[in-house]
Amino acid sequence: MNYIIDPPAQPSLPVTGSAQRFPIRRVFCIGRNYADHAREMGASVDAAAPMFFCKPADAVVADGADVAYPSITTDLHHEVEMVVALAAGGSNIAPEAANALIFGYGVGLDLTRRDLQAQAKAKGHPWDVAKGFDHSAPVSALRVAGEVTLDDDSVLRLSVNGELRQQTRLGEMVHGVPQIIAALSTLFELKAGDLIFTGTPAGVAALQRGDHFHAELVGVAELDANII
Numbered sequence: 136m137n138y139i140i141d142p143p144a145q146p147s148l149p150v151t152g153s154a155q156r157f158p159i160r161r162v163f164c165i166g167r168n169y170a171d172h173a174r175e176m177g178a179s180v181d182a183a184a185p186m187f188f189c190k191p192a193d194a195v196v197a198d199g200a201d202v203a204y205p206s207i208t209t210d211l212h213h214e215v216e217m218v219v220a221l222a223a224g225g226s227n228i229a230p231e232a233a234n235a236l237i238f239g240y241g242v243g244l245d246l247t248r249r250d251l252q253a254q255a256k257a258k259g260h261p262w263d264v265a266k267g268f269d270h271s272a273p274v275s276a277l278r279v280a281g282e283v284t285l286d287d288d289s290v291l292r293l294s295v296n297g298e299l300r301q302q303t304r305l306g307e308m309v310h311g312v313p314q315i316i317a318a319l320s321t322l323f324e325l326k327a328g329d330l331i332f333t334g335t336p337a338g339v340a341a342l343q344r345g346d347h348f349h350a351e352l353v354g355v356a357e358l359d360a361n362i363i
């Protein structure tokens with residue numbers, strides 16, 4: 136291809152045990168997918184209508200890379216989430232067909248400018264500046280789906296400076312992974328390379344410059360970084 140400027144770099148993530156990387160197409164996120172987190176935000180769960188938003192693919196930061204504290208905000212929050220990576224996609228996918236599309240799993244942080252999100256909610260504005268800013272999506276290396284067993288008792292957790300901040304069983308999700316993929320695929324045509332953040336449990340709180348976080352989908356993936 137003969138581009139008039141240099142084409143942007145292709146965002147990607149490492150794959151555990153492989154020399155090859157996973158290229159990222161889009162980043163989808165579900166909101167309010169754990170009842171205890173919806174409650175702490177003063178919101179309620181709508182089990183009939185999951186709520187989605189997006190981050191840019193180049194907001195993804197790989198494991199171990201420093202995360203720069205973002206501009207404008209004074210209330211940067213962590214939201215630890217299981218991340219699902221797709222090897223194939225489609226539209227109007229049946230929940231029973233969804234698991235076969237999954238490439239693998241990771242753990243990520245849906246970093247949020249909570250103060251800007253509160254302002255957006257109050258004004259009825261979109262969430263892009265609260266959720267989709269540069270470096271807003273640290274994600275671990277991906278683990279190939281066939282290598283791991285996840286169930287309702289699998290544990291997702293986050294500690295900051297060695298102190299446990301968030302912990303849940305995956306069974307606490309309101310919408311399970313097949314339901315999330317099915318619902319998203321009615322709104323967007325999903326494709327290979329898509330990442331899906333599957334929601335955060337209670338315990339979201341502020342991160343400060345100098346903090347070290349350690350996120351874990353136990354037995355599957357780990358993510359470490361410093362906020363600088």
Ligand code: MN
Nearest residue numbers: 214245334335
């Ligand atoms: Mn989130």
